[in-house]
Amino acid sequence: MNEILKERKGQIVTKGQDNVAIACEKASLAGSVSQRACVFCGSRVVLYPIADALHLIHGPVGCAAYTWDIRGSLSSGPQLHRLSFTTDLKEKEVVFGGEPKLYNALISLIDQYKPKAAFVYGTCIIGVIGDDMEAVCRRVASEKGIDVIPIMSEGFNGTKKDGYKLACDALSKLIGTDTVTEVPEHSINILGDFNLAGELWMLAEYYRRMGVNLVACMTGDGRIDDVRKAHKAQLNVVQCSGSMIYLAKDMKEKYGTPFMKVSYFGIEDMSDALYEVARFFKSDKMMKQARELVREEISKLLPELQVYREKLEGKRAAIYVGGAFKAISLVKALRLLGMKTVVVGSQTGNQDDYNLLKELCDEGTIIVDDSNPNELSEFVKQTGADLFIGGVKERPIAYKLGLGFCDHNHERKEALAGYEGMLNFAKEVHASVCSPVWKFMK
Amino acid sequence: MKDTIIKSPHRKTEDEPFKSTRNACKLCAPLGASVAFKGIRGCVPIIHGSQGCATYIRRYLISHYKEPVDIASSNFSEESTIFGGGANCHAAIDNVIRQYQPEVIGMATTCLSETIGDDVNFYIQTYKDLTDRTELPHFVTASTPSYQGSHMDGFHEAVTSIVKSMAEAGETGKHLNIFPGFISPEDLRQIKTILEDFGIDYILLPDYSETLDNPIWDSYKRIPDGGTPIELIKKCGYAHASIEFGTIQNKGSLAGRVKKNTQSSSAGDYLQTRFGVENFRLPMPVGVGLNDQLFEILTKVSGKEIPLKYKKERGRLVDSYVDGHKYIFGKRAVVYGEEDFVLGISAFLNEIGIEVALAASGGESGMLEEEIKKYCPENTEKIISRNGYDYEIIHEWCAENKPDILIGNSKAYYIARDLNIPIVRCGFPIHDRIGGQRIKHIGYTGTQELFDRITNALIGYKQDNSEVGYKYM
Numbered sequence A: 001m002n003e004i005l006k007e008r009k010g011q012i013v014t015k016g017q018d019n020v021a022i023a024c025e026k027a028s029l030a031g032s033v034s035q036r037a038c039v040f041c042g043s044r045v046v047l048y049p050i051a052d053a054l055h056l057i058h059g060p061v062g063c064a065a066y067t068w069d070i071r072g073s074l075s076s077g078p079q080l081h082r083l084s085f086t087t088d089l090k091e092k093e094v095v096f097g098g099e100p101k102l103y104n105a106l107i108s109l110i111d112q113y114k115p116k117a118a119f120v121y122g123t124c125i126i127g128v129i130g131d132d133m134e135a136v137c138r139r140v141a142s143e144k145g146i147d148v149i150p151i152m153s154e155g156f157n158g159t160k161k162d163g164y165k166l167a168c169d170a171l172s173k174l175i176g177t178d179t180v181t182e183v184p185e186h187s188i189n190i191l192g193d194f195n196l197a198g199e200l201w202m203l204a205e206y207y208r209r210m211g212v213n214l215v216a217c218m219t220g221d222g223r224i225d226d227v228r229k230a231h232k233a234q235l236n237v238v239q240c241s242g243s244m245i246y247l248a249k250d251m252k253e254k255y256g257t258p259f260m261k262v263s264y265f266g267i268e269d270m271s272d273a274l275y276e277v278a279r280f281f282k283s284d285k286m287m288k289q290a291r292e293l294v295r296e297e298i299s300k301l302l303p304e305l306q307v308y309r310e311k312l313e314g315k316r317a318a319i320y321v322g323g324a325f326k327a328i329s330l331v332k333a334l335r336l337l338g339m340k341t342v343v344v345g346s347q348t349g350n351q352d353d354y355n356l357l358k359e360l361c362d363e364g365t366i367i368v369d370d371s372n373p374n375e376l377s378e379f380v381k382q383t384g385a386d387l388f389i390g391g392v393k394e395r396p397i398a399y400k401l402g403l404g405f406c407d408h409n410h411e412r413k414e415a416l417a418g419y420e421g422m423l424n425f426a427k428e429v430h431a432s433v434c435s436p437v438w439k440f441m442k
Numbered sequence B: 001m002k003d004t005i006i007k008s009p010h011r012k013t014e015d016e017p018f019k020s021t022r023n024a025c026k027l028c029a030p031l032g033a034s035v036a037f038k039g040i041r042g043c044v045p046i047i048h049g050s051q052g053c054a055t056y057i058r059r060y061l062i063s064h065y066k067e068p069v070d071i072a073s074s075n076f077s078e079e080s081t082i083f084g085g086g087a088n089c090h091a092a093i094d095n096v097i098r099q100y101q102p103e104v105i106g107m108a109t110t111c112l113s114e115t116i117g118d119d120v121n122f123y124i125q126t127y128k129d130l131t132d133r134t135e136l137p138h139f140v141t142a143s144t145p146s147y148q149g150s151h152m153d154g155f156h157e158a159v160t161s162i163v164k165s166m167a168e169a170g171e172t173g174k175h176l177n178i179f180p181g182f183i184s185p186e187d188l189r190q191i192k193t194i195l196e197d198f199g200i201d202y203i204l205l206p207d208y209s210e211t212l213d214n215p216i217w218d219s220y221k222r223i224p225d226g227g228t229p230i231e232l233i234k235k236c237g238y239a240h241a242s243i244e245f246g247t248i249q250n251k252g253s254l255a256g257r258v259k260k261n262t263q264s265s266s267a268g269d270y271l272q273t274r275f276g277v278e279n280f281r282l283p284m285p286v287g288v289g290l291n292d293q294l295f296e297i298l299t300k301v302s303g304k305e306i307p308l309k310y311k312k313e314r315g316r317l318v319d320s321y322v323d324g325h326k327y328i329f330g331k332r333a334v335v336y337g338e339e340d341f342v343l344g345i346s347a348f349l350n351e352i353g354i355e356v357a358l359a360a361s362g363g364e365s366g367m368l369e370e371e372i373k374k375y376c377p378e379n380t381e382k383i384i385s386r387n388g389y390d391y392e393i394i395h396e397w398c399a400e401n402k403p404d405i406l407i408g409n410s411k412a413y414y415i416a417r418d419l420n421i422p423i424v425r426c427g428f429p430i431h432d433r434i435g436g437q438r439i440k441h442i443g444y445t446g447t448q449e450l451f452d453r454i455t456n457a458l459i460g461y462k463q464d465n466s467e468v469g470y471k472y473m
Helices: A006-011 A039-047 A062-066 A091-096 A099-113 A125-129 A133-144 A160-174 A199-210 A224-228 A241-255 A267-280 A284-312 A324-336 A351-360 A373-383 A395-400 A418-433 A436-441 B029-038 B051-065 B078-083 B086-100 B111-115 B120-130 B151-166 B185-198 B230-238 B267-275 B288-302 B308-328 B339-352 B368-375 B391-401 B410-419 B443-464
Strands: A012-014 A053-058 A117-122 A147-152 A187-191 A213-218 A235-238 A259-261 A316-321 A340-346 A366-369 A387-390 A404-407 B043-048 B104-109 B138-142 B176-179 B202-204 B241-245 B278-282 B332-336 B355-360 B384-386 B405-408 B423-425
Touching: A006 A012, A039 A053, A039 A117, A039 A160, A039 A241, A039 B051, A053 A099, A062 B051, A091 A125, A099 A117, A099 A133, A117 A133, A125 B111, A133 A147, A147 A160, A160 A224, A160 A241, A187 A199, A187 A241, A199 A213, A199 A267, A199 A284, A199 A418, A213 A224, A235 A241, A235 A267, A241 A259, A241 A324, A259 A267, A267 A284, A267 A324, A267 A418, A284 A418, A316 A324, A316 A373, A324 A340, A324 A351, A324 A418, A340 A373, A351 A366, A366 A373, A373 A395, A387 A395, A387 A418, A395 A404, A404 A418, B029 B043, B029 B051, B029 B104, B029 B138, B029 B151, B043 B051, B043 B086, B086 B104, B086 B120, B104 B120, B104 B151, B120 B138, B138 B151, B151 B230, B151 B267, B176 B185, B176 B267, B185 B202, B185 B288, B185 B308, B185 B443, B202 B230, B230 B267, B241 B267, B241 B288, B267 B278, B278 B288, B288 B308, B288 B339, B288 B443, B308 B339, B308 B443, B332 B339, B332 B391, B339 B355, B339 B368, B339 B405, B339 B443, B355 B368, B355 B391, B368 B384, B391 B410, B405 B410, B405 B443, B410 B423, B423 B443
Parallel strands: A053 A117, A117 A147, A187 A213, A187 A235, A235 A259, A316 A340, A316 A387, A340 A366, A387 A404, B043 B104, B104 B138, B176 B202, B176 B241, B241 B278, B332 B355, B332 B405, B355 B384, B405 B423
Antiparallel strands: A012 A366
């Protein structure tokens, strides 16, 4: 086996062999070719789906160019989030300051696009050149009468997770600003769903069928006015806990809103997400409706899944995704297809996530934090995986090694959440693992 | 999206004040440098800055090339920003050597490292002084702050820097240097075939025809095969001549190549000034006219006849021009992307009777208009050529001016969709289709493919929108 960097060894454990706790939540090692991005990325991806806000990136051009229309987050109305705005700083501004350019950009963009609020992301050099972004944002807010929220998301200032926190802080500033609107009883917020391929709409429909109302989704198909009244909901249902748990905790502290962590991937977790909410509202009627819904969906789904299960039984899968919570659901979803997880890892998991994974996985499964192409290719070879589940950067690794691949990334076009999503997942795994093209790779 | 199209308060002429860039038609400089570094054999690029820079650039390139693209990062922290990135730079170099055993490390800087005044050449020197390693890779650096120019500035900065750091003097040989600019792996293979058919020894730099477009592998390769070997790059200094594609090369901007006061804005320029290697420069050769120029240069420098194969290719191309001319004449096209790409494509469209209505680039050379005039002399009055445009200005321009076709990368698809205009995808990036790395643009056969695709796009558009649909053209 090729060399694994010694500083990284603590971040890799094999179930049944290593009885130490995995090292995680560390800065990436320089030169390791981490699959992670940066603080800016963390805040940008979380706020990105808010469709009626202006998202302006203050800095040189790259950060805006690379995040233009980057997520498959659908909006049922405005599409402003899909445009990429930047102050496109030049050498002159680096020397003399970028505040006037930021001010002009905000004024002209707000005049043109009439957003409900504006998020301004400061990238690496903003603090270094001493721009007072907060002052500019305050001034524009008072002149234009909308919230203009600065997010100091210098890429170097922590990890992607710190960016999530900044995004949550930005949302927190908006929450509670609508004190007038009343919400019906049995109302929840969905946190941490980004409406990729319309997943939120499926989930909202499930909840609606149970008699549960949605106040705000943060941030899939998001709207500023919904965020403002989010504190009126009786419960926060948090998915992708990596990014939104900070907000849930913050709301609990400020407004006493309780929260629960759920996942919408796979039949088990999806159904639990519905039952838990019914249990929370202590409503027998709601629980009955939830049970009916689950029964109905599953009786439709299982016969269809069976077709794929027969073909996929016994195959091995490797998972490397952004958040560990997603990885946990994927292990279970794969099991439902008769598949075994042999490698599982994430960019941003914490100790609890990894403990859960360790409990869940079979002996011999490699568990890894903040991995890189060299390690992943080694693990896949060692374990003889047939399938890789990951994002854009993992896809060519899998393909070069002759493995099937399932896209579980920000830009995917297939909904993978919910019951419908489980079927899509099975179809996609099947389409890749069972394709006849692999025979030419041997 | 339609409701957002109102009279743009944004810059449409040079004298209007700049407000904001909306959907940038350019990328940042380290991306271009990374692509160029990928074209050296055994090279691993390191981007000296935050982790995100390397990851975003990898993701962007992977989505186009559909290949693993490993680029390391020195992963700045708050401490490195305050106290300098030396320690991280050393750690990154050391960890890359341990993991990859590269022949070359190409280090590109970022807005962050340049703003805090990091000197990567000094860090590399101190690494060399301090390390116990006896065998070290060759180091090349490129100064690529993203507040200077676009990804093309980064690309040419890296190519020039590679040549400057490696080229040696020697007795003039028969070999030729080819600096092809930013073209597709398929284009690179095409150049190699042409030169091999001519029987010319060549040094192609950069050559990412394999590194960014690999065949399948038996086992995973940390560094993909291919790329220009260092031994060859050394010989650049005593080549018979150089040929450069691209007459703009973003040299009008403030890039380090010019600022460093070496009087040379490109690799070919440098070799000519420093070693007296004659430099031939022409636009990216798309179309009969520009390819005739290329073949003429090849004949001249090699003293050999044009192989029959290419006379036939040329003949077939012209034959197809005749077959297709009526369907395209007078159609109005918008061409966008990198400046040298826009120039090459515009010259080609001009020679087949398609009117270039707008030639737009996010690049900042300020030379696009002048160069387009030079290569489309018959239509200098009609063509609007613009540097510093972004996709939203192009979008608004198209909504007002209703062009017949868009030609360029996949990023303008949303404009094509919104306004129901056909789009022919070529150049970089192609993120919404497979095969972007295999699109051929140059040579007679590259032109042939583009000609067929453009003509058929226009024929197809008419057919799709006809009342009855028909079976003959």
